[in-house]
Amino acid sequence: DADVTQTPRNRITKTGKxxxxxxxxxxxxxxxxxxxxxxxxxxxxxxxxxxxKDINKGEISDGYSVSRQAQAKFSLSLESAIPNQTxxxxxxxxxxxxxxxxYFGPGxxxxxx
Amino acid sequence: QxxxxxxxxxxxxxxxxxVSLNCTYSNSAFQYFMWYRQYSRKGxxxxxxxxxxxxxxxxxxxxxxxxxxKYISLFIRDSQPSDSATYLCAMSAGAGGTSYGKLTFGxxxxxxxxx
Numbered sequence: 001d002a003d004v005t006q007t008p009r010n011r012i013t014k015t016g017k018x019x020x021x022x023x024x025x026x027x028x029x030x031x032x033x034x035x036x037x038x039x040x041x042x043x044x045x046x047x048x049x050x051x052x053k054d055i056n057k058g059e060i061s062d063g064y065s066v067s068r069q070a071q072a073k074f075s076l077s078l079e080s081a082i083p084n085q086t087x088x089x090x091x092x093x094x095x096x097x098x099x100x101x102x103y104f105g106p107g108x109x110x111x112x113x
Numbered sequence: 114q115x116x117x118x119x120x121x122x123x124x125x126x127x128x129x130x131x132v133s134l135n136c137t138y139s140n141s142a143f144q145y146f147m148w149y150r151q152y153s154r155k156g157x158x159x160x161x162x163x164x165x166x167x168x169x170x171x172x173x174x175x176x177x178x179x180x181x182x183k184y185i186s187l188f189i190r191d192s193q194p195s196d197s198a199t200y201l202c203a204m205s206a207g208a209g210g211t212s213y214g215k216l217t218f219g220x221x222x223x224x225x226x227x228x
Contacts, residue, residue, distance in 0.1 A: 040121050042201060042220040043157070090156050101147070102216060104156030
């Protein structure tokens with residue numbers, strides 16, 4: 001079984017709808033991250049959490065919110081989806097060492113019409 | 114200007130070629146340098162990791178860091194079609210400061226190795 005799972009894998013929604021992307025991990029890591037990936041822009045950090053009580057904004061948090069329900073679960077919400085939020089979204093986890101190896105889920109492909 | 118710059122390519126080479134992938138950066142606080150490989154429709158996975166300046170070799174892959182020039186490279190020898198993927202450089206300042214625990218990624222280079 002995959003260590004980092006994301007649901008759904010693909011989602012089509014309409015402008016103005018609220019949607020939630022979910023991430024679960026079995027690696028036992030405290031740190032979790034949400035990124036979006038757009039062609040030519042690489043990975044951009046949306047939010048990150050170093051433990052259940054610690055939530056931090058990344059470089060592109062506007063229009064997004066997150067919830068850390070447990071050590072193993074970290075959800076990303078788009079409060080009112082807009083077309084320029086169409087992207088590939090990745091969840092990642094890490095152990096919290098200096099090396100900061102991050103382990104990524106398989107991604108959620110989101111299309112906002 | 115982005116903190117990390119990476120030529121997005123695409124880069125197409127014949128099987129057996131030596132591939133050179135590069136990133137430049139502007140933040141002198143970066144100490145930890147990584148290369149991630151991302152296959153189509155998959156999440157990125159760590160390929161190589163280097164701390165500070167120097168070289169690191171792992172099989173056909175060699176990572177180089179030149180902190181004085183703020184320049185990192187990944188070399189792939191005897192490239193194979195299975196190396197076809199997007200390669201992302203990533204960097205971290207490590208412990209301390211507001212960037213602690215966060216990675217900054219390059220844009221990614223799309224590599225195709227054709228038989």
